[in-house]
Amino acid sequence: MFFALTLFVGCDTDPDNNAPVTDEAGLVITVDDSSGKVLGTPLDANDLENSEIAFNDADIALDFVSLLSLGNYNQVSSFEIVKTLNNGPEAIVGDVSTLPFNLTYDTIDEYVSGLGVEASDLRIGDVFTFKVKLYQADGDLYYFAPSMGEFSVVVNCASNLAGMYDVTATRDDGASVNHGIEPVIEISPGYYKTKTTGLWAFGAIAPDQGFNFNDTCSTLTVPPQNLAQGYYSNEVNPTDDGSVLPNGNLEINYEIGFSAGNRTYTNVYVKQ
Numbered sequence: 271m272f273f274a275l276t277l278f279v280g281c282d283t284d285p286d287n288n289a290p291v292t293d294e295a296g297l298v299i300t301v302d303d304s305s306g307k308v309l310g311t312p313l314d315a316n317d318l319e320n321s322e323i324a325f326n327d328a329d330i331a332l333d334f335v336s337l338l339s340l341g342n343y344n345q346v347s348s349f350e351i352v353k354t355l356n357n358g359p360e361a362i363v364g365d366v367s368t369l370p371f372n373l374t375y376d377t378i379d380e381y382v383s384g385l386g387v388e389a390s391d392l393r394i395g396d397v398f399t400f401k402v403k404l405y406q407a408d409g410d411l412y413y414f415a416p417s418m419g420e421f422s423v424v425v426n427c428a429s430n431l432a433g434m435y436d437v438t439a440t441r442d443d444g445a446s447v448n449h450g451i452e453p454v455i456e457i458s459p460g461y462y463k464t465k466t467t468g469l470w471a472f473g474a475i476a477p478d479q480g481f482n483f484n485d486t487c488s489t490l491t492v493p494p495q496n497l498a499q500g501y502y503s504n505e506v507n508p509t510d511d512g513s514v515l516p517n518g519n520l521e522i523n524y525e526i527g528f529s530a531g532n533r534t535y536t537n538v539y540v541k542q
Contacts, residue, residue: 298340299369299402299414304421306332307459308398309382309428318394318487325378325389329428332375334400334421342385343368347405354399355385363400373400381423394487396425427487431520432456434537439469442534451542454520460485467497467506468526468535476501483522488514492524509534517541 292323309329314321351364351371361384364371375381378389381398393524404412414417437449449472452465464480466472476498483492490512497504505527508520512522520539525532 296341301421306423308425317534336371338369350403381433398423429460429485434542
């Protein structure tokens with residue numbers, strides 16, 4: 271039999287617990303130190319749902335780490351680590367009696383191994399999930415809660431926008447400012463930060479006044495955030511999707527909230 275181990279329980283009246291407290295191993299684990307990426311280039315950017323993806327090993331990585339945070343191994347028989355694709359059938363990738371457990375991948379073939387699929391079957395948006403299962407000495411099986419014992423990697427487009435750009439910002443009333451050459455900085459795969467926002471020159475209103483944006487298969491969007499990396503409460507929100515142009519230039523659209531009324535902006539980044 272198996273149970274969902276949703277949390278470390280210290281009271282036998284917890285309604286979310288499916289097993290008696292005396293039957294629990296009393297363990298808390300973490301996979302928070304894990305990292306990974308599966309990035310590729312769709313062969314047909316106009317049909318992401320059906321397009322095969324070209325992968326480069328430089329854009330493939332996994333460092334799955336499971337650690338013991340609280341408890342001991344008195345009632346533990348073993349830990350089993352499995353992986354799934356889109357919550358499908360499980361493939362076992364590890365079986366250990368104690369933690370930590372570490373699993374690393376460097377190729378897409380390692381990701382799909384044991385799952386009954388080929389790399390050519392993958393599509394943008396597919397999700398690989400790595401889970402930790404606990405076998406107790408009495409034979410019971412527990413799945414740790416997702417927040418505690420699961421780590422997922424989403425198949426996404428490769429993104430390489432970091433670099434220097436000549437930046438021009440244009441407001442909806444036609445006012446325009448050329449900010450000169452600025453860097454676009456990669457925060458994480460597909461997630462970037464600029465140096466300026468709106469028509470303000472760098473350093474004019476805050477120590478760090480760039481905005482963050484996402485690149486998803488050359489579609490550029492500005493997630494909701496506060497102006498100047500939270501220095502001001504003014505909201506910066508998405509408007510129309512921007513894009514990566516064939517020549518490598520960027521167009522990004524966003525809106526800044528003001529008490530007198532919101533203003534929209536288009537920033538053009540010319541690759542240097």
